[in-house]
Amino acid sequence: MKRNLLLSPGPTQIPASICEVLGRPIIHHRTPQFQDILKEAAEGLKYVFQTKNDVLILTSSGTGGMEAAVCNLLSANDKAITVEGGKFGERWTELCCVYGVKTNVIKVPWGKAVSAQEIKKILDADKDIKAVFITLTETSTGVTTDVKSIAEVVKKTKAVLVVDAISGLGATDLQTDHWGVDVVVSGSQKGLMLPPGLAFVTLSAKAWELVPLSKNPKYYFDLTLAKKTAEKIDTPFTPAIGIIIALNESLKLIKKDGLEKLFAHYARLAQGTREAAKALGLSLFADASCISNVVTAINLPAGIDGEKLTKIMRDTHGITLAGGQDDLKGKIVRLSHMGCLDEYDMLTGISCLEKVLNKMGYKFSLGAGVAAAQKFFNTK
Ligand SMILES: *Cc1c(COP(=O)(O)O)cnc(C)c1O
Secondary structure (H helix, E strand, C coil): CCCCEECCCCCCCCCHHHHHHHCCCCCCCCCHHHHHHHHHHHHHHHHHHCCCCCEEEEECCHHHHHHHHHHHHCCCCCEEEEEECCHHHHHHHHHHHHCCCEEEEEECCCCCCCCHHHHHHHHHHCCCEEEEEEECEECCCCEECCHHHHHHHHCCCCCEEEEECCCCCCCCCCCHHHHCCCEEEEECCCCCCCCCCEEEEEECHHHHHHHHHCCCCCCCCCHHHHHHHHHCCCCCCCCCHHHHHHHHHHHHHHHHHCHHHHHHHHHHHHHHHHHHHHHCCCCECCCHHHECCCEEEEECCCCCCHHHHHHHHHHHHCEECECCCHHHCCCEEEEECCCCCCHHHHHHHHHHHHHHHHHCCCCCCCCHHHHHHHHHHHHC
16 A cells, blocks of 8 residues: 655645544534534634634635626726736636637746735836736745735735735735735645635625625625625535534634744745755756745756656655646646655655655755755754
């Protein structure tokens, strides 16, 4: 029997206590028993989202939450800014296009982050822009966006700031209320260490003001309906009951450690991994100024096929890393720090990466990456 270690940035490794909850028999959702669970989830989510506002739970993958944000806030021909610095930033543009929203696209070279200044310039020039869509952690490139500085800029305008925090929430700091972020979207299978199936959306008072003005069609993702039913401690449709029950276990684990400790934990795993890459003579894809602690994207040496490498790691050794997407296909590997992972999991991943790189003909001193990470983990 092979291990199955998920070092991929979603789905992430699930803690044993959450697996145990997921294995319980199903209960009915229109019951006082499930209402208690929903109540507990509503409170716990506020802590992780760092907000006093309600966090709505939708049954869909994270992208459903992104779609809900676009179709509930805006109408066709409204104007918005999107930032394309990777695969997930592009998704905001695609969603806006589907709903007829006119996008002012900021193209950022992959591996770099957008600056608050670039956003300010566009907002200053066009006062009709209603929303700015950004990505907390661009999972495809390993970049973190400076949400705080961007919020500083956007909150002085009439536009709302919408953040895709599907990867990153619970793993890297996002002070929703304190920084003045209007809308945060997340999902269950990344930092929350659950199976895929839940999306989350929270809106500020400023964002809720836009909702009644939106003429876009919506049915399943109608946030007004979701809010109304949430106020009655209910859901409009059959929710992913089992995952919501498991969510409370995840929220309990996160609360127990505390967000700050978790952010430091993931930062440490990321730093150890970066040290290993350096020792292997491999560079990092993301710019040092905006590098993420949630996922590390490592450039592969010329002549090493990343598709093949990740396939061998997964099929022969039972360790899943993510490869590159689009133009980066075959050229990078991405190693997640999110999930139920510790330094020994990082060392396992690095060790396997070394083994397969060596087998594929890359010349380096075998064990150098593990030694560098080990050294870091033993001093920090
Ligand atoms: C994973 C991810 C998504 C997509 O989420 P799905 O659950 O696959 O719909 C969107 N944005 C970012 C930044 C992600 O990491």
